Amino acid sequence: MTDQIPLYDVNKVITGDEVVDDIRSVIDSGWLTLGQQTETFESKFASAHGAEHGIAVNSCTSALYAALRALGVGDGDRVVVPAMTFSATANVVRLLGGDVVLCDVKDNGNMDPVALKSVLDERDDVTTVIPVHLYGLPCDMYEILSIADEHDVDVVEDCAHAPGATLDGQPVGSFGDVGCFSFYATKNMTTGEGGMAITSDDELAAKIFKLRNHHQTKTPEEKEENWGYDVDGLGFNFRMSEISAAMGVNQLQKLPAMNESRREVAEEYIEAIEDIDGLTWRGGDDRKEHVFHLFVVQIQDEYHLTRNELYDHLANQNILSGVHYPPISRLGYYEGVAGDVSNAEALFERILSIPMFPDMAADTQNEIIEALRP
Ligand SMILES: Cc1ncc(COP(=O)(O)O)c(C=O)c1O
Incomplete structure (x- = not known):
């Protein structure tokens, strides 16, 4: 293992x-x-x-x-x-x-x-x-x-x-x-x-x-x-x-290099995801300005798994993922809070953050990408 x-x-x-x-x-x-x-x-x-x-x-x-x-x-x-x-x-x-x-x-x-x-x-x-x-x-x-x-x-x-x-x-x-x-x-x-x-x-x-x-x-x-x-x-x-x-x-001092490395990891993910039906990424065209604290994929209806199923599937392969975030309106303390949140609610159902850190080894990233493929 x-x-x-x-x-x-x-x-x-x-x-x-x-x-x-x-x-x-x-x-x-x-x-x-x-x-x-x-x-x-x-x-x-x-x-x-x-x-x-x-x-x-x-x-x-x-x-x-x-x-x-x-x-x-x-x-x-x-x-x-x-x-x-x-x-x-x-x-x-x-x-x-x-x-x-x-x-x-x-x-x-x-x-x-x-x-x-x-x-x-x-x-x-x-x-x-x-x-x-x-x-x-x-x-x-x-x-x-x-x-x-x-x-x-x-x-x-x-x-x-x-x-x-x-x-x-x-x-x-x-x-x-x-x-x-x-x-x-x-x-x-x-x-x-x-x-x-x-x-x-x-x-x-x-x-x-x-x-x-x-x-x-x-x-x-x-x-x-x-x-x-x-x-x-x-x-x-x-x-x-x-x-x-x-x-x-x-x-x-190390931040610019670490952010650049995150961008390189992100580019690999983005390229791989283009070939996976039902997985998308939304993050703007100018990726030079994004610092990829998280890399969040969106699971569309055509994907073979739901968001929660993908989370379990990755966990079974020893790959940790997460959900960022449940909308504020879903948190117990904020029940009934003012404001329209319909897009955030819809987004919440289909987002999953997958491993993201600088200097990710190529074989580690390949393992993750393979696990995302149907
Ligand atoms: C968007 C956002 N705002 C504020 C905070 C709070 O940061 P801290 O843990 O340093 O108080 C966090 C922490 O994760 C965050 O993600």
Whole structure:
């Protein structure tokens, strides 16, 4: 029996001994949180993503929460979230006391600007919209920004799947008011857990910066010089450790090559799928800009198996797959949530994520492709 083929492979993402040396030197420095590594990671990440400021935090959920809070989202505010995303995108709205309004998605899973326009035309109580660059594919940001602008609505980009993805050469995260990234264990670049908010708005950056550390008026380094400080608002502990930040600096350097490798794996899949009746892939024409956090096939009626049967068939051959995501409206907590989700519901029935990671060995990928053939 062959080894199991994982859906993600962290060992292909965290490579090289130098990362261990970087972690060792952080430990040796005796400074383990909010220090030089964090500052270096923030400035390198922000500049690689076309933004003035980066604020490193402990997850993308924290980044999204702090971004919405900095924009003033609170009790009773309505925030538009795509129907197909991970629950974190919607949860942060509810955690702030706001209400989620779902927006339907296109066939590639991304927020549908036409659906967004009808949501915003129908309601005048929406303050913010959160497009999600699902699977690593940039959303239609020009259309989304123009509709949001017309309705005077703020835009927070959920870039959890898309570090390094671009639209006409411009990095995602730099289109809206704030962009939020995840460095969770399975992501394109990882620090185990971690996240980053980026923005070119000085005021928003300053707010998020304080929210991350209990709204203290001084950083730990500044407090070393003089202990006096104030707490001039309500914040939380969203801090990233220096160990994570050192990993982040290392991972960021490798990100372009890792994303390119993901694109090569994707091209092999796309070519193979063209010859398989009933299996399709929807991800846009310009694949140079897609960073393929996930590779999601769509199972049409002509395929010889249903989605769940294909999942079992792959599992029987030791190949792990997954479903990203059940629409938000299907989650118990969100029962009865506002918004039209018919396309997301239909899409959900036919999507399956198959193994995707950089440097996938050719024989591993052939095994997966063979298992997809009838
Ligand atoms: C689309 C999306 N948004 C937000 C998050 C939350 O990221 P984190 O786990 O870093 O909080 C995730 C995590 O998987 C995600 O997939």
